[in-house]
Amino acid sequence: MRCVRDLPILDADTYVWVPRYRVACPTCGPKLEALSWLSPWARVTSRLAESVVRLCRVLPIQHVADFYALDWDTVKTLDAAALADRLLPVDLSTIEAIAMDEFAVRRSHRYAPVILEPARKRVLWVGEGRGREDVRPFFELLGPERRARLHAVAMDMTAAYEEEVRAQCPQARPSHRTALRAGTVRRCTTVVCIDARIGRMRQ
Numbered sequence: 001m002r003c004v005r006d007l008p009i010l011d012a013d014t015y016v017w018v019p020r021y022r023v024a025c026p027t028c029g030p031k032l033e034a035l036s037w038l039s040p041w042a043r044v045t046s047r048l049a050e051s052v053v054r055l056c057r058v059l060p061i062q063h064v065a066d067f068y069a070l071d072w073d074t075v076k077t078l079d080a081a082a083l084a085d086r087l088l089p090v091d092l093s094t095i096e097a098i099a100m101d102e103f104a105v106r107r108s109h110r111y112a113p114v115i116l117e118p119a120r121k122r123v124l125w126v127g128e129g130r131g132r133e134d135v136r137p138f139f140e141l142l143g144p145e146r147r148a149r150l151h152a153v154a155m156d157m158t159a160a161y162e163e164e165v166r167a168q169c170p171q172a173r174p175s176h177r178t179a180l181r182a183g184t185v186r187r188c189t190t191v192v193c194i195d196a197r198i199g200r201m202r203q
Helices: 046-056 061-068 072-087 130-150 158-170 183-195 196-200
Strands: 002-009 014-019 024-025 031-032 097-103 113-115 122-126 152-154 173-175
Touching: 031 061, 046 061, 046 072, 061 072, 113 130, 122 130, 130 158, 158 173
Parallel strands: 097 152, 152 173
Antiparallel strands: 002 014, 024 031, 097 113, 113 122
């Protein structure tokens, strides 16, 4: 018997007790009955998860957690999974110009670099740290052919970023006129949840 949360009925929290059958398959071994409305190992129904994700698009995670009386980590996990399904994998095949910046994680002294494509206003990659070696994985992800197509990089006055850009993409023209608006960087804090490494940086 398994207990899961469902959408509330009026003001009442709703729980569903679900009996699930375990089948002893002679070929595959023991298998648990699959339910179309419940993901494997999930503690909430699919329709409650979908409702939580929709609300996360317009409200902070803590407000959504309070509204549904769910744990903050539960809402964060649901939102992260939905973002990953919707935004990943990122297409890097047509990148010709990028913008680099960083933001503080939870208003602390820990920073995360973020790389965007200004032309399409989309996040390409998020890492952790603020050193030269911390942005290197992005250029390694691009590969030599796609790095050779980069012709412009917008960034702030961080010397470490400029050194890595010149080493990885010597043909690219660096610009210190920041191409990021504050609203774009704030939105990046939501996209951070795509990357599991940033999740480990949360206090």
